[in-house]
Amino acid sequence: MTSADEWAAEVLSSLAEELATGLVSRSRRKIRDGYVVLDAHDAPDVSPAGFHLSPVPLIGVPSLRRRRRRRGTHVTWGAPEALVPLPASETGSWLAKAGIDVSVPRRLIAEDRLVCWLQAYVDNARGHPYVGHAVASWEDTRHTIARLDAVHTQPGVPTEVRGALVRLAVRMVTEDGALRVVTAIDIPELHELGFRPANEGGLTSDTIDTEPPPDPGAGA
DSSP states (O other), X not given: OOSHHHHHHHHHHHHHHHHHTTHHHHSEEEEETTEEEEEOTTOOOSSOTTEEEEEOXXXXXXOGGGOOOOTTOOOOTTOGGGOEEOOXXXXXXXXXXXXXXXXXXXXHHHTXXXXXXXXXXXXXXXXXOEEEEEEEEEOSTTSOEEEEEEEEEOTTOOHHHHHHHHHHHHHHHHHTTOSEEEESXXXXXXXXXXXXXXXXXXXXXXXXXXXXXXXXXXXX
């Protein structure tokens, strides 16, 4: 590097890559001078051995049959101008090809309620096969209550993968501001995280001790 600008650009690029590949999820939290510091040194891996978890990409290059290239232009796969929000009907198509039902997250994308959609796949050079996913959405208009809508792993996949999907999904919705997580799913991994039966059915877990504020849209 020959200048301060080049150094700053390199730092910015490294931070962007780290944030895009799960720095927030895998880091330890430390309080320093009133700030929360993310420390990735010796932090535990969020993915179980032999597998990898990551968010399902919601942006990308739409299918070629939908693309129209202007004459005289050239767009590469990684060019920022080529990346746009994918149509809900195309998002997660690789999971659907693996036999995973993606109807729920696609509906939540169309309704603008999706909080997170995680995928699990075998950790190898090819990055597949895909073996599971977890989906969470906003339950209220204030975005304080999240719902765990789906958790699925393929037959024969170790239960540790399902547990990792659940833990990461709950962590991500909490970081996005959820004060409570509710679900109709009842699996051992949720009880291990502290979920308890809810009065209205299903399971619930408060992420902090504060009650979520009333939802003004609930009676609408």
